[in-house]
Amino acid sequence: MKASIVLSTLATLAAPVVAINSSTYIYAQNGANITVSLTAAADTNDLYFRISAPGAYDWVSVGVGASMKGAFTLIAYPNKKGNAMTLSPRQATGNSEPTYNKNIDCKLVGDSNPNSPGDNIDMSIICRNAAQYSSPSLDLSSKEAPFMWALGRTTFKNGTNANDSPSADLRSHSAHATFTIDMTQATVPSNSNDTIPTLGSEVSGASSHSNVETTRDYLSPGHAIATIVALIVLIPLDSMMRMCIKTVKFHIFMYILITILFIVGSALGFAVSSQFNRSKKYNSAHQVLGIIIFFAFFAQIPMGYFSYRRVKAQWIAEQDTQPIVSSEPELPARPRKRDPVKLTHMLIGVFIVLLAVVNGPLGFNLSLTSAYNMYWVVLSVGVFAVLVIASGLRWMLKTRRKDAAQDLEDDDKRKEVIEAYQLQAMRARDQQHQNQDPAPEYYAGGQYPTINVPRSY
Ligand code: HEM
Ligand code: HEM
Known part of the structure; x- marks a missing residue:
């Protein structure tokens, strides 16, 4: 041989x-x-x-x-x-x-x-x-x-x-x-x-x-830039900005931008898929994950809309139950329960960003440019750090808000207790007036009604 x-x-x-x-x-x-x-x-x-x-x-x-x-x-x-x-x-x-x-x-x-x-x-x-x-x-x-x-x-x-x-x-x-x-x-x-x-x-x-x-290849880098900017830069940015800019309009504007970029990026991804034997059958891990992200992203739109509708409906209902003319001081609203649709919407959002972070290196491997993955580590660690800091800040703000709400709730309780006490005192006085003598039993021993008044009262 x-x-x-x-x-x-x-x-x-x-x-x-x-x-x-x-x-x-x-x-x-x-x-x-x-x-x-x-x-x-x-x-x-x-x-x-x-x-x-x-x-x-x-x-x-x-x-x-x-x-x-x-x-x-x-x-x-x-x-x-x-x-x-x-x-x-x-x-x-x-x-x-x-x-x-x-x-x-x-x-x-x-x-x-x-x-x-x-x-x-x-x-x-x-x-x-x-x-x-x-x-x-x-x-x-x-x-x-x-x-x-x-x-x-x-x-x-x-x-x-x-x-x-x-x-x-x-x-x-x-x-x-x-x-x-x-x-x-x-x-x-x-x-x-x-x-x-x-x-x-x-x-x-x-x-x-x-x-x-x-020839210059625009499809592949265009696809990468559009999907990365939409999912890994703008989504976290939007959720951070919402801490400062509270209007729904801003969130809607950001999501229109994110959606357009993501559609363009995905369309380029599908177009480039037809060019290579490795991607023609859509069976690479990168493409499968990309398609899962694609569906998850579009499921977010109706969910976001329903969540917005529910919050709005709740708000309108609350407005309707408020007395139009009231001599009473307005009591603060109690903290609402977290809306399940809103919670799912938020969790899927986090899930999409995480999947996109995983999908980037798979994309570079697929396009035979795995050397770019070293930059990916820097980008994803950066995004992760920003997300952790942003969630920390959010949590702190929320906790402060919760504490404030708790204080206000305590105030409510205090008010109720004071009112109850005043009512009892009034009744006791009336009783005293009616009976003159003898004085009511519980006054006899210098006993006043036991009312549990919280904190400093
Ligand atoms: C991964 C492999 C390849 C891909 C993805 C690819 C893709 C393309 C694309 C998209 C075009 C049209 C746009 C443009 O001008 O760039 C094109 C044109 C062309 N390619 Fe390729 N090509 C590949 C391999 C080859 C090979 C091995 C040859 C062999 C010599 C070749 C020869 C040409 C020629 C002569 C044209 C211009 C004429 C035409 O449009 O068909 N290509 N290729
Ligand atoms: C959804 C999140 C996605 C992200 C973050 C993402 C990211 C990337 C990145 C970073 C690359 C490397 C590009 C380069 O080296 O120039 C890439 C390549 C690629 N992506 Fe995606 N992609 C996503 C979704 C998709 C989808 C949905 C498809 C199509 C089904 C797809 C198909 C491809 C293909 C075929 C390549 C290889 C292109 C080549 O060989 O030049 N991607 N992607």
């Missing part, structure tokens, strides 16, 4: 260095140099690529097709050891991550060492019967057959998403381009020796221009 591997490796390394018909495309601008030399064998439909591409990106790719829809792409990224490239032949169905097809027989031959970032990677690739994998398939008689290339992103912290698996998850590209190749020049009747073309040094049998587009 080992001997056969050695032999086949030697055979490929010793692939004939004879010149073979090929076409060469070169893009050399903005510090990037991408060279593609291609030979096609008419008898087998095999494709022989010699590619040189920058090594500073997560991945590099050359594809057959005019657009992503129906394209056959060869994607390469460094392996985990960093001493060779992993080749992944994939097919794309649209503007989303192409899917690995294990039935496509493509292999890297010779050395494909990913050099240090900044340097170019040199790859020799043989793909058997590969003209058929794009839709429409590659026409070997076309003078302007459509091709494309794309470069992945430069991952945060200058690392790469190195992987040994050909079906590894990918981030989107930072640049892509289309070009054409004259297949009549690149095609040979047969290439039974599997000769790889040499890397051309000038454009030959290919378009000299390319439609290059550099």
Whole structure:
């Protein structure tokens, strides 16, 4: 087994260095140099690529097709050891991550060492019967057959998403381009020796221009910023502000803002989900939790409204029972029992913020940017500290209010006791007037009614 591997490796390394018909495309601008030399064998439909591409990106790719829809792409990224490239032949169905097809027989031959970032990677690739994998398939008689290339992103912290698996998850590209190749020049009747073309040094049998587009990913960061600001910044801020700004209108204004941001953020989350194989099925922990948060958030709106209605109705009822004209001094309201709807509304709010704090790092893991999680720790600890301080302040204020209410309740009791005492005293006086002599029994011994008068009375 080992001997056969050695032999086949030697055979490929010793692939004939004879010149073979090929076409060469070169893009050399903005510090990037991408060279593609291609030979096609008419008898087998095999494709022989010699590619040189920058090594500073997560991945590099050359594809057959005019657009992503129906394209056959060869994607390469460094392996985990960093001493060779992993080749992944994939097919794309649209503007989303192409899917690995294990039935496509493509292999890297010779050395494909990913050099240090900044340097170019040199790859020799043989793909058997590969003209058929794009839709429409590659026409070997076309003078302007459509091709494309794309470069992945430069991952945060200058690392790469190195992987040994050909079906590894990918981030989107930072640049892509289309070009054409004259297949009549690149095609040979047969290439039974599997000769790889040499890397051309000038454009030959290919378009000299390319439609290059550099792309920035707005969906994913937009989704992250909108959901985080709505759930983890504005909700706690609203609950803090309500301690100072008591109007319901302010709370409603904040919730309209939070709702709009959350809807936009979630819509971007759903849109970005369709771009990657890892998120197309909506079965990642991040998406499932995100959807739970989504439903919990929208359940809050009717609950908040009912709670507001109930408080308002209670307030109106209290107003109605107040005498319109009263000579009595107004007695203070006793502290109300906590409304269950309001309590549930508040608890779900806290629950949503906590789930969102957990969901952030899951999002960064899903988008292959887990390095951002170190900032997340700072953000969530900060938000947690603010919440604890705010709840502490709230509790203190409430306790003070409760104490005040208790004092007022004591005052009520005192009033009742005084009134009872005065009434008894009056009755006693009346009795005394009526009977004159003898004096009532309880006065005889100097005994006054025992009335439990609280505190200082
Ligand atoms: C994770 C993988 C990928 C994702 C999510 C993705 C996504 C997209 C999206 C959204 C567009 C349209 C917007 C834009 O111009 O940026 C696009 C365009 C394009 N992509 Fe990709 N792509 C991926 C991989 C690739 C690969 C491997 C190639 C191969 C060379 C490629 C080549 C192109 C080209 C040539 C276009 C412009 C033509 C077109 O609209 O189809 N992409 N891609
Ligand atoms: C509700 C709270 C949510 C929070 C706080 C949240 C947060 C995040 C964060 C921080 C990222 C990383 C973004 C980046 O690296 O650029 C992310 C990625 C992602 N989120 Fe969410 N998200 C939430 C809900 C959702 C929902 C409801 C969905 C869709 C069902 C979703 C789908 C995604 C997807 C697919 C990615 C990966 C994008 C990529 O690979 O570039 N998220 N999210």
